[in-house]
Amino acid sequence: VIAKELQTLIHLLGKLPGMGPRSGRKVALHLMKAPEKHMRPLTQALDTALEKVAICKVCGNLDTCQPCTICDDAKRDTTCLCVVAEVADIWALERSPIFRGKYHVLGGVLSALDGMTPDKLNISTLLDRLHQDPVEEVVLALSATVEGQTTVHYLMEHLARFGCRVSTLAHGVPMGGELDYLDEGTLSTALQGRKVL
Amino acid sequence: VIAKELQTLIHLLGKLPGMGPRSGRKVALHLMKAPEKHMRPLTQALDTALEKVAICKVCGNLDTCQPCTICDDAKRDTTCLCVVAEVADIWALERSPIFRGKYHVLGGVLSALDGMTPDKLNISTLLDRLHQDPVEEVVLALSATVEGQTTVHYLMEHLARFGCRVSTLAHGVPMGGELDYLDEGTLSTALQGRKVL
Numbered sequence: 001v002i003a004k005e006l007q008t009l010i011h012l013l014g015k016l017p018g019m020g021p022r023s024g025r026k027v028a029l030h031l032m033k034a035p036e037k038h039m040r041p042l043t044q045a046l047d048t049a050l051e052k053v054a055i056c057k058v059c060g061n062l063d064t065c066q067p068c069t070i071c072d073d074a075k076r077d078t079t080c081l082c083v084v085a086e087v088a089d090i091w092a093l094e095r096s097p098i099f100r101g102k103y104h105v106l107g108g109v110l111s112a113l114d115g116m117t118p119d120k121l122n123i124s125t126l127l128d129r130l131h132q133d134p135v136e137e138v139v140l141a142l143s144a145t146v147e148g149q150t151t152v153h154y155l156m157e158h159l160a161r162f163g164c165r166v167s168t169l170a171h172g173v174p175m176g177g178e179l180d181y182l183d184e185g186t187l188s189t190a191l192q193g194r195k196v197l
Numbered sequence: 198v199i200a201k202e203l204q205t206l207i208h209l210l211g212k213l214p215g216m217g218p219r220s221g222r223k224v225a226l227h228l229m230k231a232p233e234k235h236m237r238p239l240t241q242a243l244d245t246a247l248e249k250v251a252i253c254k255v256c257g258n259l260d261t262c263q264p265c266t267i268c269d270d271a272k273r274d275t276t277c278l279c280v281v282a283e284v285a286d287i288w289a290l291e292r293s294p295i296f297r298g299k300y301h302v303l304g305g306v307l308s309a310l311d312g313m314t315p316d317k318l319n320i321s322t323l324l325d326r327l328h329q330d331p332v333e334e335v336v337l338a339l340s341a342t343v344e345g346q347t348t349v350h351y352l353m354e355h356l357a358r359f360g361c362r363v364s365t366l367a368h369g370v371p372m373g374g375e376l377d378y379l380d381e382g383t384l385s386t387a388l389q390g391r392k393v394l
């Protein structure tokens with residue numbers, strides 16, 4: 001009984017990350033129930049984003065200008081490059097004012113299960129970039145997961161020939177984290193990396 | 198650092214039912230990462246749905262024709278009208294072949310907390326419809342929640358003058374349901390409504 005046009009919409013919505021057939025139906029009905037109030041603003045925002053926002057050819061960030069605001073910012077430190085998996089990681093890091101260098105978005109992490117091989121990540125563009133504009137330090141800001149750490153090891157091998165310092169994020173107890181709720185892995189890493197006061 | 202156009206999109210996606218700021222960001226990045234593969238089909242599906250699908254003026258269903266396929270189906274039983282809260286409930290009921298009558302979508306249930314007053318539901322159109330085309334039975338297929346049952350009581354008062362039979366769905370143990378996992382309310386309703394074999 002569901003019109004073909006609606007079924008297509010429900011199917012596409014249900015395939016979005018974190019959604020399923022049920023939430024696809026829910027969102028489709030929510031949008032159709034008030035087309036002018038909910039649907040039009042969304043389609044317009046999608047069209048505008050599609051038209052104006054693009055992937056930065058230098059670093060892989062998303063922005064309205066080419067190269068992106070961060071790549072184009074003369075005040076940022078060009079001696080330090082931070083390698084992240086996704087654009088969302090740039091947003092997360094930029095929420096704190098600590099890092100003032102430039103970024104490079106890999107577009108994912110190595111994962112045999114998901115078919116993410118080195119050629120599917122922006123690794124060759126990273127190496128080309130380091131070749132053209134040498135830096136003093138490359139910070140590998142990747143997740144502390146098996147895939148993230150596999151990517152760190154792979155990149156370390158390929159970054160060795162540039163002679164720059166390669167660092168990764170510190171592991172340990174997150175700020176505000178209660179010891180009782182932390183897993184053994186985090187606790188033992190935090191213990192091994194303990195600091196003398 | 199997030200472009201204004203992207204922020205608007207993330208904000209709108211995050212306000213969809215079942216989503217939040219984090220899932221809004223996740224979906225926006227997923228769409229922007231592969232515009233041609235993920236974004237375009239979705240914007241096209243939204244545009245097509247917006248253009249072709251509309252709310253049926255008779256029953257409140259969503260369909261590409263006016264009145265909808267169900268209202269227009271001469272083979273369906275016109276003596277029985279099933280009142281539901283949302284279009285999704287029609288889809289749920291149509292998955293089983295039991296009900297062959299027509300539907301009326303209220304567009305929600307009465308809820309003082311959410312500001313859902315009788316004038317915000319399609320109740321006057323229901324009464325007009327019953328006035329013009331009298332039926333033998335009205336089935337109130339509403340949720341077994343406080344709001345659903347409040348709506349049932351409200352409707353029963355207003356349906357009394359039409360002299361038709363008014364029924365609600367049976368309550369009890371869902372098919373495949375294990376007694377151990379059911380709440381007391383369902384179990385006591387199922388016991389009270391027990392059937393002699």
